[in-house]
Amino acid sequence: MDEQTRMLASMGGLGGLSQADVGDPDSVRKQQSLGQPQQDIGDILQQIMAITDESLDEAQARKHALNCHRMKPALFSVLCEIKEKTVLSIRGVQEEDPPDPQIMRLDNMLLAEGVSGPEKGGGSAAAAAAAAAAGGSPNDGSIEHSDYRAKLAQIRQIYHSELEKYEQACSEFTNHVMNLLREQSRTRPISPKEIERMVAIIHRKFSSIQMQLKQSTCEAVMILRSRFLDARRKRRNFNKQATEVLNEYFYSHLSNPYPSEEAKEELAKKCAITVSQVSNWFGNKRIRYKKNIGKFQEEANLYAVKTAVDAANVSAQASQANSPATPNSGGYPAPCYTPDGRL
DNA sequence: ACTAATGATTTAAC
């Protein structure tokens, strides 16, 4: 009703009718002295004003009659034009949504995590199976990884079903509103342009809901990542042989236990671990050794013996390669190793 | 269950 009143007021400006005229009980009589078109307009306005007081059926019939009136298209376009100029020019300027940077960020992250984007569920399952089959070591983390993938797939599925729900709701709602506006455009000045604008507004609202979904999905993925991909949580001790290799190097370079990049690479290769794991190990070892040399004395002696034995074996093999004598592992006096403490 | 050992991370210094 408010809308109607406003429009009628606007009409008054153009058609020579003032709001007082419309509200005036004598206005019809006044208009009768005017020309035929004005009288028609007056009739229409009267009918419009009266429409809310009538029953639904009467209103329907009247609506139909109005709709078929020969002046209707012209009136409609004029009213639309006025509305456009008055109402929409005030707040309708800052349209055209810029691509929201936040939603782009979320989109990128979801894409990077494999939550959105192309489906690759079969591939991941196959890869996990292949990894499990090929993995010689029981602790190579493929179980962890597949578990992670499963949880990620779950998030992905929820995300997509929610997204679909939102999209469906959005299009349903949009359709509903569009139909409603189209229907109302028979009695109200609603231009197609305005409907378009309304649709854009609805889409913006829904996209903000979508952003919330994306945000919470991102959070879930982050939590999942920290739960599964934080190496601290899936720590496995190195195998005995790797520890031996590392200790051997450490105690045989005790005066300067800082392996070069190349040495680290070689150690990593020998132990089947990464270079940064070697770095971590040496970092931990140095600080822990320094903190309590006494505790490590036994270990130090042990590895000093070991390296001495190895060296002896190597030299024995080199010097008497064709000797049938088996190199014995015992009988060597333990070398008295003194850590120099220059750390 | 408690505790020591241990690999990884964080922080700050260089």
Add this chain to the structure above:
DNA sequence: GTTAAATCATTAGT
């Protein structure tokens, strides 16, 4: 970038 130091989180031995 590396490193020392402190700390975290898990593993393993009791």
